[in-house]
Amino acid sequence: xxxxxxxxxxxxxxxxxxxxxxxxxxxxxxxxxxxxxxxxxxxxxxxxxxxxxxxxxxxxxxxxxxxxxxxxxxxxxxxxxxxxxxxxxxxxxxxxxxxxxxxxxxxxxxxxxxxxxxxxxxxxxxxxxxxxxxxxxxxxxxxxxxxxxxxxxxxxxxxxxxxxxxxxxxxxxxxxxxxxxxxxxxxxxxxxxxxxxxxxxxxxxxxxxxxxx
Amino acid sequence: xxxxxxxxxxxxxxxxxxxxxxxxxxxxxxxxxxxxxxxxxxxxxxxxxxxxxxxxxxxxxxxxxxxxxxxxxxxxxxxxxxxxxxxxxxxxxxxxxxxxxxxxxxxxxxxxxxxxxxxxxxxxxxxxxxxxxxxxxxxxxxxxxxxxxxxxxxxxxxxxxxxxxxxxxxxxxxx
Numbered sequence: 228x229x230x231x232x233x234x235x236x237x238x239x240x241x242x243x244x245x246x247x248x249x250x251x252x253x254x255x256x257x258x259x260x261x262x263x264x265x266x267x268x269x270x271x272x273x274x275x276x277x278x279x280x281x282x283x284x285x286x287x288x289x290x291x292x293x294x295x296x297x298x299x300x301x302x303x304x305x306x307x308x309x310x311x312x313x314x315x316x317x318x319x320x321x322x323x324x325x326x327x328x329x330x331x332x333x334x335x336x337x338x339x340x341x342x343x344x345x346x347x348x349x350x351x352x353x354x355x356x357x358x359x360x361x362x363x364x365x366x367x368x369x370x371x372x373x374x375x376x377x378x379x380x381x382x383x384x385x386x387x388x389x390x391x392x393x394x395x396x397x398x399x400x401x402x403x404x405x406x407x408x409x410x411x412x413x414x415x416x417x418x419x420x421x422x423x424x425x426x427x428x429x430x431x432x433x434x435x436x437x438x439x440x
Numbered sequence: 441x442x443x444x445x446x447x448x449x450x451x452x453x454x455x456x457x458x459x460x461x462x463x464x465x466x467x468x469x470x471x472x473x474x475x476x477x478x479x480x481x482x483x484x485x486x487x488x489x490x491x492x493x494x495x496x497x498x499x500x501x502x503x504x505x506x507x508x509x510x511x512x513x514x515x516x517x518x519x520x521x522x523x524x525x526x527x528x529x530x531x532x533x534x535x536x537x538x539x540x541x542x543x544x545x546x547x548x549x550x551x552x553x554x555x556x557x558x559x560x561x562x563x564x565x566x567x568x569x570x571x572x573x574x575x576x577x578x579x580x581x582x583x584x585x586x587x588x589x590x591x592x593x594x595x596x597x598x599x600x601x602x603x604x605x606x607x608x609x610x611x612x613x614x615x
Contacts, residue, residue, distance in 0.1 A: 368602045393459075393533040393592045400456020407571060417574050420589055421541030424452030 450533075450590035452541065457570045459532045460588055466528030471515045475508060513553055520549035525591065533592025539577075539585050552584035 408417070419425055479496050486494040497504050519526040524535045524544055536544050536552065544552070559566025559579040566579030577587050 365602055389531065389533070392531065396459035396462055396532050397450055397456070397590070397592075399458035403458055403571065404456055411572070413574070418454075420452040420454050421537060421539060421587060423541030424537065424589060425541075 451593050453590050454574075454576045455534045455588045455590050456576060459534060459590075460570055460576070463526070463528040463532040463534050466531055467516070467526045468528075470527050471512055474515075475511045478511075479504065479507065516556065517546075517549050517553040520544060520552060521546040529588075529591075533590055534588050535591035536586050536588055539575075539587055541589070544584070544586055548584045548586055552580050552586055555580040555583040558583070 407413075483494055483496045486496070496507075516526060520536050521544075524537060529535065536549075538544055538548065569578050569581070570576050575587055581587055
């Protein structure tokens with residue numbers, strides 16, 4: 228008795244499969260899709276329920292990020308980026324306005340910073356002679372109290388008179404030297420003084436235009 | 441001559457002929473003046489001692505001539521040995537050094553003094569080098585292996601002048 232229903236089931240199953248196969252082959256899916264109201268269908272889908280059932284972690288775990296990244300041509304992407312246009316769109320002034328510089332400065336430990344600076348190494352890199360050359364001593368003396376101190380400490384009529392006499396002498400010396408050098412057609416490097424008294428560059432260099440001008 | 445001194449120190453540079461000639465003239469004048477004072481004092485002392493008027497210049501001519509030579513020799517050699525400069529050179533800011541620039545020795549000072557007349561006597565021919573040579577050395581400089589340099593710091597003088605200008609505005613311009 229039990230074999231008969233089973234045989235009927237098989238028969239029914241075979242018929243159903245044949246029917247479905249024929250129906251499917253006869254179906255015009257495109258025409259059917261045209262009749263489907265996708266919007267209505269989407270409205271009927273409970274997206275939240277579907278999302279809840281999706282195990283995002285499992286999906287993410289199954290993704291091989293390394294393999295994915297290996298297939299990405301970063302160079303090509305970067306080449307396609309118009310950096311200039313990107314930068315043009317950035318309002319730097321606005322960004323700076325939003326930066327609290329004072330807060331940043333307040334957070335800096337200046338003492339610790341200074342303590343880390345090797346002043347000896349720094350000073351060895353500084354050319355003191357160049358530094359002194361850049362100091363306008365004339366302006367320093369004429370505009371500061373230093374000049375007043377010098378004047379009070381060393382002023383004397385005798386010194387002033389000697390300076391006057393000497394500068395006149397030096398001026399006449401230079402005048403004579405210029406003419407003698409011109410007549411004798413001396414050009415180029417002339418020793419300005421003995422080597423021990425003048426630096427090598429000056430002693431062997433061109434006679435400087437000193438004295439009166 | 442212009443009205444502005446270029447603020448460059450001249451210390452150590454070879455001194456020119458004008459300054460050297462002026463310093464020499466000042467030295468000769470000072471040597472003569474000091475000699476005349478000394479001889480006058482000596483004449484006065486001899487007059488007082490002998491109770492009659494004594495003139496060294498007229499009565500002791502040889503002594504006077506020798507005294508002149510000795511005095512001039514002492515005047516120059518002693519001062520050059522002492523500090524490399526005479527009074528006249530100090531006025532004009534000059535100094536005698538060796539050809540290399542070192543302080544001169546007593547021997548060099550003596551040689552320089554003894555050979556100084558050699559530069560002057562033959563119509564000052566020995567002094568031509570002061571004008572024509574680059575190192576401004578005369579014959580007596582070459583004999584003694586010396587040279588004359590500026591010992592005057594023009595830079596310091598200018599700073600002093602600027603300081604005075606600040607202290608007393610309206611004073612005369614620096615040469």
